[in-house]
Amino acid sequence: MASGSEGKQVRELQARLRQIGHFDRSPTGYYGTVTVAAVQSFQGKRGLSRTGKADTLTWRKLLGMTHEPTAAELNPPTTRTVAEPDKRCMTGRVLCISKNSRTLAWMIDGRVVSSMDVRFGSQYTPTREGTFSVHWKSRHHVSTIYHTAMPYAMFFSGGQAVHYSADFAARGYSGASHGCVNVRDEGKIASLFAQVKNGDKVVVYG
Structure with a gap:
């Protein structure tokens, strides 16, 4: 290796x-x-x-x-403490994403099923906050704008998606995305990608 x-x-x-x-x-x-x-x-x-x-x-x-x-x-649960879920995350199937704690919690009916560390866009390409839904999944996605790999992409707001980032895995929080929600643990997002369906809710909050 x-x-x-x-x-x-x-x-x-x-x-x-x-x-x-x-x-x-x-x-x-x-x-x-x-x-x-x-x-x-x-x-x-x-x-x-x-x-x-x-x-x-x-x-x-x-x-x-x-x-x-x-x-x-x-596969530790997460290296960061998962935030107190936003109230919008407490019903249904939700990707509950906290910018403050830099964590993503996959929740079903108010219960945390899995959690993982995430990073966000820079001040020039911020990750949008609000309530969205997954509208497209692409397992082997490559960005047409930046020509970078976006494996396990789950798009929720235009071109912004939750996806695995090899750069995040290698460099940690010293980098940033172009607005997407980067996940650094490939095993965890692979499992998440298999569970999430189009139409599932995404909540991004501060």
Whole structure:
């Protein structure tokens, strides 16, 4: 595994690195700059070449020092505390999105089914607030304006959508979207995408 890799094994790598203090956030399944730095840190402490790549020797050493990650370690509920739901989120099927807490809660009849970290547009391309509904889903979407991948896109207001962001997974909150709601955990949004239907409500609030 190396920079740009993604998938279940990357998530396991991150969870194992987190067990021994080399990865300080929830596993994302994306091998970005933070993961490279974590692997280099681990390699340096173990006298291995600081390549930042999870080669066979590095992986074996890590396996010997860690335990099989639990489901909770692989997919923590969220790294941020979910906000108190807006009253508009309390009935029906709702993507309840708080700008203040930077979280998305998938709610059905007032119950939080799942939650995940999100980021928003910049001050120049703000994410719209209000009550909307999902009007189009596109699993392998690519932006026609910015020519960037928008996997698991669920459009709710014109060109604004909830979607997975590899950039968010790699850079965290140092970046911003062009108005969309970015999700950094691919596993969580893949599960969400499978559950959400066209017509489900979207509430974006401050």
